[in-house]
Amino acid sequence: MTQMPIVFTRGVPPAESFPKDRLAQAASDVLAEYGDVVLQYGPSRGFEPLRALIAEEKKAKSTDIILGQGSLQLLDLYARMTIRPGDVVYLEAPTYDRTLTILKRAGAEIAAFPVLSDGLDVDAVETSLKQGRRPSFFYLIPDFQNPSGTTLSLDKRVRILELASTYGFLVIEDIPYRRLRYRGEESPSFRQLAPEITLQLSSYSKLIAPGLRVGYVLAPTSVSEPLAKYAEDTYINASYFNQALVYKLASSGWLDMHLMDLIALYTPRLDTMLASLDAHLHGFASWHRPDGGFFMGVNLDKAVPIDLLKQRAAAANLQLTDGRGFFANGDGERFLRLPFCALKPEEIQEGIARLAGVIVG
Amino acid sequence: MTQMPIVFTRGVPPAESFPKDRLAQAASDVLAEYGDVVLQYGPSRGFEPLRALIAEEKKAKSTDIILGQGSLQLLDLYARMTIRPGDVVYLEAPTYDRTLTILKRAGAEIAAFPVLSDGLDVDAVETSLKQGRRPSFFYLIPDFQNPSGTTLSLDKRVRILELASTYGFLVIEDIPYRRLRYRGEESPSFRQLAPEITLQLSSYSKLIAPGLRVGYVLAPTSVSEPLAKYAEDTYINASYFNQALVYKLASSGWLDMHLMDLIALYTPRLDTMLASLDAHLHGFASWHRPDGGFFMGVNLDKAVPIDLLKQRAAAANLQLTDGRGFFANGDGERFLRLPFCALKPEEIQEGIARLAGVIVG
Numbered sequence: 120m121t122q123m124p125i126v127f128t129r130g131v132p133p134a135e136s137f138p139k140d141r142l143a144q145a146a147s148d149v150l151a152e153y154g155d156v157v158l159q160y161g162p163s164r165g166f167e168p169l170r171a172l173i174a175e176e177k178k179a180k181s182t183d184i185i186l187g188q189g190s191l192q193l194l195d196l197y198a199r200m201t202i203r204p205g206d207v208v209y210l211e212a213p214t215y216d217r218t219l220t221i222l223k224r225a226g227a228e229i230a231a232f233p234v235l236s237d238g239l240d241v242d243a244v245e246t247s248l249k250q251g252r253r254p255s256f257f258y259l260i261p262d263f264q265n266p267s268g269t270t271l272s273l274d275k276r277v278r279i280l281e282l283a284s285t286y287g288f289l290v291i292e293d294i295p296y297r298r299l300r301y302r303g304e305e306s307p308s309f310r311q312l313a314p315e316i317t318l319q320l321s322s323y324s325k326l327i328a329p330g331l332r333v334g335y336v337l338a339p340t341s342v343s344e345p346l347a348k349y350a351e352d353t354y355i356n357a358s359y360f361n362q363a364l365v366y367k368l369a370s371s372g373w374l375d376m377h378l379m380d381l382i383a384l385y386t387p388r389l390d391t392m393l394a395s396l397d398a399h400l401h402g403f404a405s406w407h408r409p410d411g412g413f414f415m416g417v418n419l420d421k422a423v424p425i426d427l428l429k430q431r432a433a434a435a436n437l438q439l440t441d442g443r444g445f446f447a448n449g450d451g452e453r454f455l456r457l458p459f460c461a462l463k464p465e466e467i468q469e470g471i472a473r474l475a476g477v478i479v480g
Numbered sequence: 481m482t483q484m485p486i487v488f489t490r491g492v493p494p495a496e497s498f499p500k501d502r503l504a505q506a507a508s509d510v511l512a513e514y515g516d517v518v519l520q521y522g523p524s525r526g527f528e529p530l531r532a533l534i535a536e537e538k539k540a541k542s543t544d545i546i547l548g549q550g551s552l553q554l555l556d557l558y559a560r561m562t563i564r565p566g567d568v569v570y571l572e573a574p575t576y577d578r579t580l581t582i583l584k585r586a587g588a589e590i591a592a593f594p595v596l597s598d599g600l601d602v603d604a605v606e607t608s609l610k611q612g613r614r615p616s617f618f619y620l621i622p623d624f625q626n627p628s629g630t631t632l633s634l635d636k637r638v639r640i641l642e643l644a645s646t647y648g649f650l651v652i653e654d655i656p657y658r659r660l661r662y663r664g665e666e667s668p669s670f671r672q673l674a675p676e677i678t679l680q681l682s683s684y685s686k687l688i689a690p691g692l693r694v695g696y697v698l699a700p701t702s703v704s705e706p707l708a709k710y711a712e713d714t715y716i717n718a719s720y721f722n723q724a725l726v727y728k729l730a731s732s733g734w735l736d737m738h739l740m741d742l743i744a745l746y747t748p749r750l751d752t753m754l755a756s757l758d759a760h761l762h763g764f765a766s767w768h769r770p771d772g773g774f775f776m777g778v779n780l781d782k783a784v785p786i787d788l789l790k791q792r793a794a795a796a797n798l799q800l801t802d803g804r805g806f807f808a809n810g811d812g813e814r815f816l817r818l819p820f821c822a823l824k825p826e827e828i829q830e831g832i833a834r835l836a837g838v839i840v841g
Contacts, residue, residue: 134516142519146507155495158503158689188549188693192715220713328519332549332719352581354553358693361719 122436125470130265130413130458136381137328138368145367149360157359163351164343165335166362172370173335177310177319183343185350188357190293190320190334191217193346194258197291197318197336198225200349201255209247209257211239213416213445213454215265215293218258229447230254234264234416236407238271241278248286256289256318261309263296263412266445266456270410273306280313289342293320295334296412298378301386303410315339323365325413326374326381331361384460389415391464392457395471403478404455413460419453423478431477437470439477483797486831491626491774491819497742498689499729506728510721518720524712525704526696527723533731534696538671538680544704546711549718551654551681551695552578554707555619558652558679558697559586561710562616570608570618572600574777574806574815576626576654579619590808591615595625595777597768599632602639609647617650617679622670624657624773627806627817631771634667641674650703654681656695657773659739662747664771676700684726686774687735687742692722745821750776752825753818756832764839765816774821780814784839792841796834 149157157166164170165186174181187193202208204226210218212231222229230247233240238261257279261271271279283290292309310319322334338346350356368374392415393408400406406417423431425441432439442454455474459467510518518527525531526547535542548554563569565587571579573592583590591608594601599622618640622632632640644651653670671680683695699707711717729735753776754769761767767778784792786802793800803815816835820828 129521131521134520137515137519139511139515139519143508143511146511147504150500150504150507154498154500156691158498158500158691159495160490160492160685160690188715188718195714217713217716224713324521329521329716330517330519330719330721332715332717352578352585353556354549354693355578355690356693357549358691358719358722360691361722 122473124436124438125462125466125473126438127455127457127470127474128438128440129461130456131329131461132325133384133461136384138377141368141373142328142364145364149363149367153359153363157363159359161356161359163347163356165357166359166366168370169362169366172366173337177337179314179337180340183340184335184337185343185347186333186335186357186362187350188332188334188354189324189329190295190322190336191221192357193334193336193350194218194291194293194320195221196349196353197342197346198222198227200346202227207252207254209244209254209288210447211259211264212447213266213442213451213456214258214447215260216444218293219445219447222258227255231447234267234269236269238264238269238275239279241275241282244279245282248282253286254288256291257283258291258293259309260293262294262305263299263409263414264416265296265412266414266454267407267416268409268412268414269407269416271306276306276309276312280309280316283313283316289316289318291318291320295320295322295325297321298326299381299385299413300411301382301389310337318342326378327365327368331364332357333361333365387464388459388462388467391467392459392471395468399471399475400478403475413458415457415459417455417457419455419478422453423480425452428477431480435473435477437473437477439474483834485797485799486823486827486834487799488816488818488831488835489799489801490822491817492690492822493686494745494822497745499738502729502734503689503725506725510724510728514724518724520720522717522720524708524717526718527720527727529731530723530727533727534698538698540675540698541701544701545696545698546704546708547694547696547718547723548711549693549695549715550685550690551656551683551697552582554695554697554711555579555652555654555681556582557710557714558703558707559583559588561707563588568613568615570605570615570649571808572620572625573808574627574803574812574817575619575808576621577805579654580806580808583619588616592808595628595630597630599625599630599636600640602636602643605640606643609643614647615649617652618644619652619654620670621654623655623666624660624770624775626657626773627775627815628768628777629770629773629775630768630777632667637667637670637673641670641677644674644677650677650679652679652681656681656683656686658682659687660742660746660774661772662743662750671698679703687739688726688729692725693718694722694726748825749820749823749828752828753820753832756829760832760836761839764836774819776818776820778816778818780816780839783814784841786813789838792838796838798831798834798838800835
C-alpha cells in the first residue's frame with residue numbers, strides 16, 4: 120500500500136489561506152477606482168498609495184520605497200547594480216538558498232557565519248572584520264529565519280549595527296515572515312534601529328498570496344534613487360494592478376484581521392511540529408523552537424549520507440530538501456529544513472514519524 | 481493664454497482602450513476557477529493554459545514559451561545570460577531606446593544599421609558581416625518599428641535569415657505591434673520563416689493593457705531551457721494571476737474582437753497624423769507611411785539644434801522626445817518619434833500644427 124506523499128520541500132503558504140473572494144472584490148474596486156492608472160505604465164517605484172501606506176507605517180519617505188515583482192527581484196537588482204566581481208558579502212549559514220544563487224551569480228565572494236540558537240555568531244563576524252575582510256553588505260533574515268527558524272536577539276542586532284557603522288557596510292534585512300509571530304515579543308527591526316545603513320526587503324507573498332508578486336525594498340535615498348532607475352531600465356515597472364490589490368486589502372484594515380487568521384491557522388501547525396519532533400527525534404537531532412514564520416531547522420546529531428537519506432525518504436514517500444543548498448560552502452549534510460505552514464497537523468505528525476524512520480534507519 | 485499641452489513623448493495605449501469591466505469579470509472568474517494555482521508560486525515559465533494557447537497559435541511547444549513581467553524583462557534576462565563584455569550585437573538605427581540601454585548595460589558592443597523606408601539597410605549588414613564583425617544576435621522590430629514605424633519587407637526578412645544562417649547568429653524579433661495592423665498584408669514573422677534561429681518577443685501591453693505586465697519570449701529549446709532556469713533564479717516566477725487574466729480574455733475570443741475595436745480606434749489617428757504631416761511639414765521633413773503600430777518616425781531635412789528645438793517646443797507646450805535616444809551612436813538630431821495612438825485626432829492636428837511652427841521657426 121502506497122503512503123500519501125508528505126512534502127517537506129517548499130516554504131509556501133497553503134491554498135486554504137488565499138483570500139480569493141476578497142481579491143475578486145478588490146480587483147473590481149481597484150479597476151473602478153484606479154483603472155486608468157493601474158492598467159497603464161508608470162514610474163518604476165510603483166503604485167503611490169501603497170508606497171505611502173508602507174511609508175507611514177515605517178516612518179519613511181514613500182520615494183525610498185520601491186515595489187517589485189517580489190522582493191527577490193529587488194535584491195537581484197541591488198546586487199547587480201552594486202556588486203563587482205570579488206566584492207565580499209556576509210551571510211548567515213544557513214541562509215535562503217535563492218539569495219545564495221543571486222549573490223554568487225553577481226560575482227560576490229561569500230563569507231558565511233554560523234547561525235546559533237538565537238541567531239548569528241556575531242563573535243565570528245567581528246573576528247572576520249578585524250582580520251580585514253570587509254563586506255559590501257551583510258544580508259540577514261533576522262525574524263524567523265529561512266531556513267533555521269531562529270530570530271536574532273536585540274543585543275545581536277545592536278552589535279551587528281555597531282560593526283556595520285565601524286567597518287562601513289550596509290545591512291540588508293529580509294523580513295517576509297516578521298509579521299507572522301505566533302508568540303513572544305518582537306525586537307526592533309534593523310531599519311528601526313539604523314535606517315541610514317539598512318535596506319529592508321519584504322513582501323506580501325506570505326501575508327496575502329505569492330501569486331500577486333508584490334514585494335518591496337525600503338532603502339536610504341542614496342540607494343533608492345539609483346535603484347529606481349535601474350529597475351526602470353530593466354522592466355519599466357512592476358504591476359500597479361497587483362500593488363493596488365494589496366493596497367485595497369491593507370488600507371481597509373482587512374490585512375490586519377487576516378494576519379490574526381493566519382496566526383490562528385499556523386500556530387497549531389508549529390506546535391504540532393514541535394511536539395512531533397520532541398516525540399520522535401529527541402536524542403537524534405537538535406532544533407531551535409521558533410516563535411513564528413514558516414520553518415524549523417533541524418540539525419542531525421549524526422550525518423546521514425545524502426544519497427541514503429534520499430533513498431530512504433523516497434521509500435517513505437517523504438520529500439526532503441537537500442540541506443546543503445542553504446550553505447555557501449557545501450556544509451549542511453546534517454541540516455534539514457522543515458516547513459510547517461502548508462501542512463495540516465496530522466500531516467506534520469505523520470511526516471515527522473516517517474522522518475524519524477528515515478533518520479534513525 | 482496657455483495652450484493645452486500636447487504630449488508626443490510616450491508610446492502608450494490610451495486609457496479609453498482599457499477593458500476595465502471585462503478585466504474585473506475575468507479576475508472574478510480566474511480566482512474562482514484557478515485561484516489555488518494563480519495565487520501560489522509556480523514554475524518560472526508561467527501559467528500553462530496561456531502558454532498552451534500561444535503555443536497552439538505559433539505551432540510551438542508550450543515549454544519553449546516563457547511568460548514574464550513584460551517582454552523587456554525577458555530580453556534583459558537573455559542579454560544577461562548570454563552577453564559577455566565585447567560581444568557584438570546588431571541593431572537597427574533607430575531602435576527602441578530601452579533595448580539600447582539593456583544591451584549597453586550587458587556589455588555589448590553595438591553595431592547599428594540604418595532603417596530605410598522598407599526597413600533595414602541589409603546591404604550594410606552584409607558588408608559588416610563580410611568584414612568579419614559577427615554578432616551574437618540581431619535585435620529587430622520588424623513590424624511597425626518603434627520608433628520609425630517601418631515594416632521589414634519579406635525579401636529583407638529572407639535575406640537577413642540567410643545571413644544569420646551563413647554567419648551563425650540568432651535573430652531576436654520584438655513584435656508587440658504586429659497585430660495592430662490597420663491596412664495592408666502582413667509578412668511572415670522571422671519565427672515563421674526560421675524558428676530554429678529566432679527568438680520572438682511580444683507582449684499584451686499594447687493589446688490589453690501595459691499594467692498587467694504580461695509579455696513572453698518564444699525561443700528554441702536550447703535557449704528556453706536555460707532561460708527558464710535563469711528566470712527562476714532571478715524572481716521565481718512572474719504573476720500567474722495576471723497571466724490567467726490574459727488567458728481568459730484571449731481564450732474566450734474576446735481579445736480578437738477587442739483588436740478590431742483597437743484598429744477602429746487607431747486607424748483614424750494614424751490617418752490624421754499622415755494628413756497633418758502632409759499639410760504642415762511637406763518640404764521640411766520626410767517620413768514613412770506606416771500601416772499599423774503606434775509610431776511615425778519623421779526625419780527633418782535640416783537639423784534644428786536640440787536645445788533650440790526644446791526651447792521652442794516648450795514655448796508651444798509641446799512635449800517631444802530627444803531623437804538621439806533611439807540611436808546607439810549619438811545620431812538622431814534630425815529624428816522625431818511621433819506616437820499617435822494615445823492622442824485624439826484633434827490633438828494630433830493641433831500638435832502637428834505646433835510642431836511645424838517649432839521646426840520651421
